[in-house]
Amino acid sequence: MLPSVENDNCYEYxxxxxxxxxxxxxxxxxxxxxxxxxxxxxxxxxxxxxxxVLGLKRGDVYTxxxxxxxxxxxxxxxxxxIGVIANIVHPxxxxxxxxxTLEDVGAKGVMILDLLSKDHVKTINDSGLPCIVxxxxxxxxxxxxxxxxxxxxxxxxxxxxxxxxxxxRDAIKTTAPLSPVSGNADDIAMYLNGGGTTxxxxxxxxxxxxxxxxxxxxxxxxxxHDPGEEAEIIVLPMFHCFGITLAxxxxxxxxxxxxxMMQFDARIFNRLAKKNRVVGYxxxxxxxxxxxxxxxxxxxxxxxxxxxxxxxxxxxDEFLDEFNGYFVRRGAVGRLRQGYGLTEVGSVCTTNSNTxxxxxSIGRALRGVTVQIWDDDHHELPNGEIGEIAxxxxxxxxxYYTKDGPEDLGLYTDENGRKWVLSGDLGYRDDDGYFFFxxxxxxxxxxxxxNVYPNDLEKKLAELPFIKECCAVQGWQDGRSIVRLYxxxxxxxxxxxxxxxxxxxxxxxxxxxxxxxxIVFLKELPQTPLMKVDFMKLTQxxxxxxxxx
Numbered sequence: 001m002l003p004s005v006e007n008d009n010c011y012e013y014x015x016x017x018x019x020x021x022x023x024x025x026x027x028x029x030x031x032x033x034x035x036x037x038x039x040x041x042x043x044x045x046x047x048x049x050x051x052x053v054l055g056l057k058r059g060d061v062y063t064x065x066x067x068x069x070x071x072x073x074x075x076x077x078x079x080x081x082i083g084v085i086a087n088i089v090h091p092x093x094x095x096x097x098x099x100x101t102l103e104d105v106g107a108k109g110v111m112i113l114d115l116l117s118k119d120h121v122k123t124i125n126d127s128g129l130p131c132i133v134x135x136x137x138x139x140x141x142x143x144x145x146x147x148x149x150x151x152x153x154x155x156x157x158x159x160x161x162x163x164x165x166x167x168x169r170d171a172i173k174t175t176a177p178l179s180p181v182s183g184n185a186d187d188i189a190m191y192l193n194g195g196g197t198t199x200x201x202x203x204x205x206x207x208x209x210x211x212x213x214x215x216x217x218x219x220x221x222x223x224x225h226d227p228g229e230e231a232e233i234i235v236l237p238m239f240h241c242f243g244i245t246l247a248x249x250x251x252x253x254x255x256x257x258x259x260x261m262m263q264f265d266a267r268i269f270n271r272l273a274k275k276n277r278v279v280g281y282x283x284x285x286x287x288x289x290x291x292x293x294x295x296x297x298x299x300x301x302x303x304x305x306x307x308x309x310x311x312x313x314x315x316x317d318e319f320l321d322e323f324n325g326y327f328v329r330r331g332a333v334g335r336l337r338q339g340y341g342l343t344e345v346g347s348v349c350t351t352n353s354n355t356x357x358x359x360x361s362i363g364r365a366l367r368g369v370t371v372q373i374w375d376d377d378h379h380e381l382p383n384g385e386i387g388e389i390a391x392x393x394x395x396x397x398x399x400y401y402t403k404d405g406p407e408d409l410g411l412y413t414d415e416n417g418r419k420w421v422l423s424g425d426l427g428y429r430d431d432d433g434y435f436f437f438x439x440x441x442x443x444x445x446x447x448x449x450x451n452v453y454p455n456d457l458e459k460k461l462a463e464l465p466f467i468k469e470c471c472a473v474q475g476w477q478d479g480r481s482i483v484r485l486y487x488x489x490x491x492x493x494x495x496x497x498x499x500x501x502x503x504x505x506x507x508x509x510x511x512x513x514x515x516x517x518x519i520v521f522l523k524e525l526p527q528t529p530l531m532k533v534d535f536m537k538l539t540q541x542x543x544x545x546x547x548x549x
Contacts, residue, residue, distance in 0.1 A: 001223070002216045002253060007183040009208040010249060011043070011081040013215075017253040024228025026252065028259045028276075029070050030140035036228075039074065045172040046078035052176035054130055056108055058083030058184070061191070063107040065089050065098060067116070067262040068238045071134040071168050073248055075111055076238070080189055080208065083181035084108075087191040087203075090239045090529050091116050095123045102127050105191060105203065105401065111168075113262075114155040125163045133159055134168040136262075185209035191401055192241050194343035202410065203401035204343045206245075214346040214395040215250040217366040221353045222280070222307045227255035230304075231276045233269055234260045235283050241343040242311060247282050256280075264531075266294040273301050280307035280334070285315040286531050288336060292323050302327050305334035311341060311348065312532060314437060314455055316462035317360055338362050340437060344410065344421045345369075346395040350435050361434040362427070369393035373429055374422075378412065383431050386438050386453075389423040396421050426453065443535060445474045447481045447513040454535075457483070457516075460509045466490055466498055469525050473539040475518050485516035486538050488524050495521060 002017055018026075018036060025033045050056045062084050066072035079086045087105050089098065091113065098120055102110065110124055111132040124131050135155045159165060181187075189208040224230050232251045236243035251258050256279070259272055264287055272278070278301065283291075288310060291297055305327060315338060324335045339351030340362035349371055352363035365371040372380045373387040381387040390412075396419065400410040411419045426438040439455030446452070454472035461470050468488040475484030485502065499519050506515045526534040 002219045005185065005209060005212040005216060007185045007209075008212060009080050009083070009181070009184050009187065010189055010211055011077045011180075012182060013208070013212045014077065014249070014253055015040070018255050021227045021255050024255055025257045026228070026255075027070050027073070027139075028231070028257055030136075032140055033257070034070070034139065042074050042172045043077045043081065044178055045174050046074055047081045047180070048176050048178045049171045049174040050078060050084060050109075051082050051178060053171075053174060054109055056082065056084050058181050058187070059085070060108045061085045061087050061105045063087040063089055063098075063102055063105070063110040064238075065091050065110055065112045065116075065120070066134070066238065067091050067113055068234050068236075068243060068248075068260040069113065069134060069136075069262055070139045070260060071113075072111070072238055073258075073260065074172075075132075076190070076244065076248075081180050082178075083184055083187055085188050085191060088239045088244060089193060090237070092529060095120050099123045099127070101193075101203075102129065104403075114152075114158065117158050117162075118154065121158060121161045124165075125161075129164070131162055131165040132168050132171050133162065133165050138169050185212065188398060190244065192239065192244070192343050194241070204241075204410075205398040205401055206241075206343075206346060207398055210346050210395050210397065211245050211249060213368070213393075214245055214348065214366075215253050217368060217395070218246055218250055218348060218351070219254060220367060221351070224251075224254040224256045224279070226277075228257055229277055230279045231257040231259055232280050233272055233276075233278055234258050235264045235269060235281060235287055240312075242282055242309070242341075242347040245347050246309070251280075264290075266290040267296070270294055270296045270299075274299060277301075277304050279304050280309075281305075282309035282311070284312035284531055285310060285319070286527070288315070288323055289319065292326070298326050298330075300330065302330040303332045305332050306354070308334050308336045309339055309348070309351065310336050311339045314338075314459060316459050318463050340389075340425075340427075340435065342421075342423060342425075344397045344423070345391045345393075346397070349391045349393070349395070358430075358432070358434040360436065361430075362437050363435065364433045365435070366393075366395070369395060371429075371435060373427060373435075378414070381428075383429050386426055386428045388441055389425045389427045389435070389437075390420045391423065392418055392420045440535075443473075445472070445481060445483055447483070450511065450513045452483060452510075452513050454483075457485075457506060457510065457514050460505060461485075461487075461502060464498075464501060464505065466493060469533060471525055471533045471535050471538055472516065473535055477517055482517035483514060484518040484520065484538075486520045486522055486525055488522050 023035045026036045026039045027034045109130045114135045185208045188205045194204045238244045337352035341348035350363045370392045374390045399408040439453045457472045468490045470487040475482045528534045
């Protein structure tokens with residue numbers, strides 16, 4: 001079990017958790033392993049650069065415009081060590097978005113990867129901010145692989161165009177004395193961009209305490225048995241809340257060796273898993289679906305896996321049975337289990353585990369976290385009734401970032417002064433404390449006064465063998481609200497017969513209001529930057545729009 005959090009920031013907590021172990025391997029990049037001493041050496045050097053060269057101080061903001069890389073992870077801890085807020089931004093966002101976020105949060109600098117820097121040189125130069133440019137070869141110098149060669153070529157072409165830039169490998173050569181900030185667990189550690197519980201993108205504030213408390217609670221489910229040798233492939237990006245809090249911070253605090261992937265690729269993942277003792281990983285449903293359909297997925301390596309998390313979107317029981325069947329046949333302890341959470345609660349608040357789960361559920365609340373089902377008047381509903389999922393506890397956000405608004409914007413304070421995150425999601429709890437997800441509150445389709453929950457329909461239709469993905473949204477027909485269904489196919493066939501099977505299953509399983517009145521076949525469903533089905537884009541479509549085929 002991990003030690004108590006006390007007043008540690010994320011850097012201090014990592015040091016405390018790993019301090020009981022020898023100089024074990026901590027990270028791996030292009031097959032090169034780096035020990036704990038080497039990682040902390042570079043963290044301290046980069047902290048010194050931030051503090052002594054850039055003049056950053058406690059409470060300042062620095063933007064990491066990075067994929068999941070060794071440099072980005074080291075930068076997070078380096079900033080945290082001196083009390084600087086890491087503004088972690090999706091690196092595929094537009095240059096206009098980068099400009100907006102740099103100005104909005106008052107960033108004092110930016111870190112960027114060479115392969116992604118070309119389109120953003122002007123924006124960064126115009127900002128007047130200092131920039132650190134990273135390369136794939138920083139931690140794999142001399143290794144002749146495409147990723148490192150391509151990065152070096154881009155770096156040579158782009159780096160001279162920056163007005164105020166330094167290479168990462170030069171920044172970590174700093175040796176000036178360092179003055180760490182300590183005991184500041186309640187300081188904001190990071191800004192993360194999320195969908196917001198109201199559907200509009202917002203910047204979410206998470207403290208070191210909330211992050212560490214979450215790591216300690218989720219670590220109840222399993223621990224690393226062989227520090228430095230057991231590994232986790234980091235497939236969720238660090239700008240994703242689960243990626244930075246659990247996939248990275250939790251794995252490192254448990255002294256697992258992490259293998260960051262700059263971009264998810266099922267083929268590369270399976271190849272890495274065969275060569276390393278991978279014991280756990282987390283992802284979203286689409287990633288697991290791609291993994292199991294890659295021809296080299298199955299193998300003896302599966303028996304090592306003990307801890308898997310799936311969240312970010314719903315997943316059918318049928319797929320879980322298919323996926324877990326591989327682990328059962330290999331004698332593995334691990335099973336893919338659903339959990340639930342959102343950035344506003346640090347990523348996870350309920351989960352199933354290998355030993356405590358209920359089919360079709362999103363699990364029970366984490367230790368010390370309160371999850372309730374509320375009506376529209378913020379009153380708790382009885383078990384079995386559908387309402388909004390509300391979460392309270394030490395792992396929730398401090399609020400949405402705002403320059404002039406209240407510090408706790410986005411949180412609901414009850415009559416006892418307790419703060420809650422109102423998720424905007426619907427669900428219910430059974431008599432044994434297991435929670436079940438019913439869909440987004442805003443996605444409820446009202447037909448003739450009857451509530452239709454798209455998530456329930458999608459899960460049921462996923463049982464049909466020809467459906468790859470499906471998404472139900474509200475449509476209109478002759479001025480009346482209807483269910484419009486979008487789907488992609490695993491195999492081509494008679495589409496009219498497919499439609500008939502869909503309507504028949506919907507009518508047999510639910511009321512007549514659930515039966516899709518319009519069914520649209522797409523080659524692939526559109527996705528958000530976080531690889532979820534973009535139901536908002538589909539909701540906004542009309543017959544004749546380009547998305548139709």
